[in-house]
Amino acid sequence: MKIGELARRTGLSVYTLRYYERIGLLPRAGRDASRQRDYDASILTWIEFLGRLKTTGMPIRDMLRYAALRAEGEETAARRGELLRRHREAVRAHVGELQACLTVLDAKIAGYAGTDSEEPSHDADEQS
Amino acid sequence: MKIGELARRTGLSVYTLRYYERIGLLPRAGRDASRQRDYDASILTWIEFLGRLKTTGMPIRDMLRYAALRAEGEETAARRGELLRRHREAVRAHVGELQACLTVLDAKIAGYAGTDSEEPSHDADEQS
DNA sequence: CTAGGTGCTGGAGCGCACTCCAGGTCAAGC
């Protein structure tokens, strides 16, 4: 698979894929006869996983740490697991925060009640 | 209240507070005799709300839109409500994504099972 | 044989959200 197709399949831009390789987030891709990257389908799994880490707010430098451990092989499994467990807790905490914010948001939206300000005046920013 | 105390109370840096004022996210603060900012306690409510918008991933440019409508007065209430409702949906969607990612993360962590790789080999990245 | 499309590299540029600095004013305490 060439980089253009990989881009189409992952939703990442060609620029981004090359950037990820440059910084070491993707392994250096094998090349075909004319030095063009030739990807194995297995890269899709890794990229998808990176996408989840990104969605959940992991900074690239942490993904790099994980990628580096992974590249070192099986003996780093424990450390990788630990890293993921820590990340999971961070994500859970963040979800909790978001839900708390949603509650506040709901209350505030309720303050904007009828949408067409049938209410007298009453600054909605001063509540909750 | 002077800017230093406001910083302490909000957890934002003095730099950030001045920056927010510069870009219009905070109203231009009233000044005391020596042209130092003198804040009313009511600013705390607004800053706290901005914090919620930020936590929930709203970019500053959207907060500015909201702030601008708010500054225009009561007749923009409907539009502000609409803006918040849209944002709420975006946040809900994001929370959903995060929860899906958490499920994947749980599965992957389970793959790193006993933490100390008692399992033979079996690349945890190739599952789920 | 040539035009168009895709790929390559190293490096520059960008938008965001701060963060910090120089050089100055001012009030309080010793």
Place this chain on the structure above:
DNA sequence: GCTTGACCTGGAGTGCGCTCCAGCACCTAG
């Protein structure tokens, strides 16, 4: 009277995560 510390301004700098460019190579279709 002098130091200290908090504040002021306009503008420069930072880190992140891309995004794009120039200038070139290669392959395929017409």
